[in-house]
Amino acid sequence: MHAYANPTRFLAIAKPLTPWLLGVGLLLVLGGAFAGLTMVPGDYKQGETARILYVHVPSAWLGMGGWTSLAVAGLVQLVWRHPLSGIAARAIAVPGMLFTALCLATGSIWGKPTWGTWWEWDGRMTSMLVLLFLYAGFIALTNGDEGQRQGGSLSRGAAIYALVGAINIPIINRSVVWWNSLHQGPSITLGGSSIDKALLWPLGLTLLGFSLLFGAIVLMRMRRIIADNRVAARLRRLADEED
């Protein structure tokens, strides 16, 4: 694992991997969306509106998975100070926030015809909104800070913020179990799925597809930060030579 923490070795893998993640991810998302919209039946009670789950569920998964990765990167930054961990955390924040927003938006669009309301302050919705604000706070905390100009590492404060924010992830996950909520309970658990097989399979495609897309976006953003670092280092050297 230590070997890949070296930016040069990381780039040697990330560069050829990016187009694959992007291409396969896009294909799966488009295929899953096509299947979800045209090939499977609507839900017995909700009708056609249920189809939004093929975007909503992957968005929720990536919003929460994004912060989990952010927290792991924060821990690695704090304990091992790997050069890539801060870069990874910075690269994850924006797509993570984007998918969280997409989850809230699709949920709201679904909530109006299903529940009869765009928004309610129940446990699931409130905790997911908190996640959106956590991302915004992390971006505000790390954008343009000292670390960004010095190789991309996280400040101790930002790394601790990432770790403490992770407490919200199990709360989002359990919110519909611990508290009475308007949002339904979990459909897919370790014990199986209460989404019928006939409706479930396109979700597998979009879940994997969006995850690969997320990976491609993160790799691209990490490569950009590393490239920026190199430009900055070269400019510094040039400035030193002129002196």
Add this chain to the structure above:
Amino acid sequence: MKAKHQRLILAAFALVGVAGAGVLGASALRDEAAYFRTPAEVKAGKTIVNEPMRLGGMVAAGSIKRQADGLTIDFVATDGKASIPVQFTGIVPDLFAENSGMVADGRMRADGVFVADRILAKHDERYMPPQMGDMPKDMKVAPKV
């Protein structure tokens, strides 16, 4: 001990502390964070008449009765343990139906009837094709949207 290990132990302790605080907070919020109260919870606790609250439960089978004005409905909300009669005047969401979940904003009247001023439909976690749904026999057609 290397500085790295010291940091790891410190981070582990901090994580345990934060997780513990989170669990304590979540359990302390048990009642406050609940979006609604079930009929059994309402019956068990002291219900203050005319205080705004939210009641959630299943709409009991065969309980929906429409009054002559065409707008007011009466039904029974149940959670399997207790039942509370509910009255509502207005338009209900499309998914509001018997044997289905609902959440009502309103107040308890002195006679034990819950008067709702807003009703939301609650969806459960099951998703299935129309032909598999628990629908009455004469409705086994895909709903047109």
